[in-house]
Amino acid sequence: MSSVKRSRSRALVRARKRSRQASVRDDATTQGERAGAWTSTASHRTPDAPSTSTAIALPRTSAPWFSRTLDARRETAFERYYKHQGIVSENEWETFLKSLRTPLPVTFRMNRMKSRREDVREALSAAKEFLENARELRDDRGRVISPPTRLPWCDGWQLGTDKITLKFTRDNPTLRAIQRWLVKYNNTGVLTRQAVDSMVPAAILQVQSHHRVLDMCASPGSKTTQALEALNMDAVDGIVSGCVVANDINPVRCYYLVRRCAALGNATANLMVTTHQAQWYPNVNVPLETEAPVESGGRYPEGSYDRIICDVPCSGDGTLRKNPQIWSEWRPEFAMGLHKLQLRIAQRGAALLKVGGYMVYSTCSFNPVENEAVVAELIKRCGGALEIVDASDRVPELLRRPGVSKWTVMTMAEENVVEYPTYEDSQSESVPIGLKRKFAKSMWPPVIQGGGSRMGALGKRIKSTSSIPLERCMRLVPHLQDMGGFFAVLLKKIAPIPGPKATGSPTEKVDKTYNRQPPNHVYAKVSSELIDRLANEFGLDAGFKKTIAPNLFARSSKDRSIVYIADGVKKHCIESRGAERMKCVWSGVKIWERSERDDFYMLTQDGMHMIKSHISRRKIELPRSELKVVLETLGREVRLEQLSRESRKVISAFSPGSLVVSLKGGNEGLALPIVVNYTANGALKLIWRFRKGLEQAPKAKIRALLSGLE
Structure with missing residues (x-):
């Protein structure tokens, strides 16, 4: 040009x-x-217009919308609205505003899975000087940066600086080093960058390994990864009886969610990503066919999940500290336009919850219309099936304010x-x-008279209560603990939701986008012929056929990739009577992928670690010097002529395909073996697949191996 x-x-x-x-x-x-x-x-x-406020000091940023400025002589609509709403007391209003006008500090949490504990120790050791022995630091503008703060309730840390200062620092080598450290270990799944307030829903749910968990509006996925880590906290090789189902209405965001979760490695065997409208999310207890008999529960069949994260779309004014454009764009009508959708999603979550299960309803908004109003109406419509739980003992270190009962x-x-x-x-x-x-x-605000009863929306008489304990809700405000604004409430389902009696056919509504046709994203079992072929090629034992083979699935008739899906996901999302209703986007750990060029199935690195105890063939050992050569040539071929005569003889005895390579004389505590492909033109080629954005994961593992081989 x-x-x-x-x-x-x-x-x-x-x-x-x-x-x-x-x-x-x-x-x-x-x-x-x-x-x-x-x-x-x-x-x-x-009401009379309030007095003029001081100028709003917005944080530095490179975002394109920053050219929009505010009139320093006038209060914003946000300030006028919430001052009249009284979400904080008058004597702390200026402190509240001052906090909102400062950038949000960087926070992150460490991975709690048993399989990553050694990686976490390594990461914390590498950052020990900064995290635990931090001296006074200053940014490029000379401002003092406070030392990092430990967050024990989520195994996290809060830094004394914001992401813009950290990302664009030039004069402070310590800040540059911590930025590189965050990028490295975030991409490898050792830590997750996540706002403090966003960590609350999964933390108070207290997910255990046997739970079925649903994240109804999951993107961008930080809460999903938190729930998946809790599910796999004490798991060996990522095998647990529970599962996590993460949903988002937008398929594009679903694949971003997949990338976030892929950093957790074999834990994704317990994950299914789906794409549905959350307010119409299907109940797998109800088949797709209309002729099938309905459960005795009638309008609300038995729930499917032990834990539900219902973090609904909201106006987002609690994120002002990281999205300062909201100052000039905010209007109260945003919240009003979302209220009905939020209530529908929350109702659907309550219907999908098992009796005895827990659901967290949450938003990143200060507005009672999106928060307490939704919760109060949800409690009323569920006719005594839900109760608000006081969750203060679940995160005792977290400073918060109670929910409001008047607005x-x-x-x-x-x-x-x-x-x-x-x-x-x-x-x-x-x-x-x-x-x-x-x-x-x-x-x-709800107005419920004490005693007596009232007629519910579905024609069932409901016992009235004197009040709904909205004070048990959690309101997180920025100036209490240097965080963003957030609302969360823990709900327990104590009884089935009342409704009309059962009829001869299901009365539950389904996602309008179905048009009564099964979804295209279907996982099908791998044929026994292909399993026998792979078992013969890699010498897979009877234990493989008993424990692994029944859980191998493919996404197409061509079997281009073969994934392992754990029993929890398999039973709930594939084999249940209503599984056809789920639009599955992605699940499992990829074990093999077909090489169209060389016409063989390549064993993946993650897949090999899942089945290595069952492999007896296509295993070789290389001396230290030759293994280093292979590791240093990631993605490039190593000709057999570069290896010793003994190694050439062993390798050439195999047909082209994947080889499981160990260190000659023992692996010495290294993360070995690895998979190296033997190509049709007589060369070794190390291929380490990764999703876009996770390039650092294989590079970090290779660097660790090379360091151990020195």
Whole structure:
């Protein structure tokens, strides 16, 4: 491309950006004018405008939206709304705002799985000087960086600096080193970078190895990995009886979720990733066919999961510290537009939960309309089937505030707060029809009279209670523990959800995207002929055919890749009576993948470690010097002529395919053996598959092996 064309392209990009920004400003102005047209005639209370606040100091960032600035002379809609909402007391309001105006510190948690304990020890040892013996540090602007803080309840750490300062530091070698350390061990699954507040749902669920866990809205996957690690905490070779099912409505985000979880290695044998609308998530106890008989539970069949993470889509204003554009974009209507969806997702989660099981409902929002209002309505609609659990003893070190029992439903008009004392006020003639539709009766605080009973939504008489203990909910506010804003509540299902009696056919609704057709993403058992072929080639013993072979699946009739899926996932997501209803995206540990070029099945590195105790053929030993040559030529061929005569003789006796390679004389505590492919043109080639973004994992393992061979 010529320099003239490049200049023209850059000018067009700049012009488009200016046009988009102007459009955003025009839309905002138009909405304000429309709101002003009805504010003066509305029958609602419009509180006096609060006094002007100090300027908002936004953190440094390289994000493209940072060109949008705030008027320092005016309070933002966020400040006006939440000051009237009273989510914190007046005497701590300025402290609350000051905390929100500072960048969020970097936090991470260490992997708790038994199989990674040695890696964790190595990682902590490498960072010991910074984490435990940190001296006073300063960033590039001369600001003091406080020492790291230990978070024992999640086995995590909180650093004294934000991600932008850490990523772009130039003058401080210690900060550069800790940034490289974080990248290295995050990519290898030894640690996970995750906000403190985001760690709460999985922590208070207390997942155990036999639990079936559902993460209803899982992307980007930090909570899923946390649950998967808890499931496999004491597992050997990633084999447990439970499973984790991670769901997201967007298939693209599902594959990002797959990448996050792939860093955990063989633990993914217990994971299934699905793509559904969370509010229509299928119950595997109900078959796909309409003719099948329904369970005695009627409208709500028996639940399928012991633990559910219900972290619903929300307005996200609790993430202001890492997403400062929210200051200028925030409107209370965002929360109102999500309330009904949040309630539907929470109801679906309650229906999928087993009696005696626990569900965490959570958002990264301060708004009671998205939080306590949803919880209160959920409790009422479930007719005594759910109770709020006081989870304070599960994370005693975590500072939090109780949930609120009183709040006000409000909107903004011409930068003023407009209150709606009752639902009827929101439906008056002075309110625009578009705004009326955003309101729901469930947004207002519950008013339940003590004693007696009331008629439920499904026609069943429900015993009324004096109050719903919303104070048991957790509200995390930034200034208490230098974190983001978050809301979480632990719910226990103590009885089946009441509903109409059973009929001759299932009454449960299904995902509208099915159109009554089975999903395309289906795992099929590998044929016995292929298993016999692989067993003969690698000398796999009877134990393999008994324990591993029944759990081998393929995604296509061509058997291009063969994966191992643990019993927990197999029974729940593949063999259960309603498994056809699940849209499976990805699961398991890949054991073999077919090489189209050389027409043999390549054994993967992770797969080899899962079946190595059963292998008796295609095993060789190389001397130290030759093994180093193979490791140093990752992805490139090593001609047999480069090896000793003895090694050439042993290798050439095999047909092309995968070889299990150990160190001659013993592996000396190294992470050996490894898989090396013997190609059709007479060479050795080390192939170490990885997903995009996880390049550091094989490189780190190879560096560790080379270091041990020195």
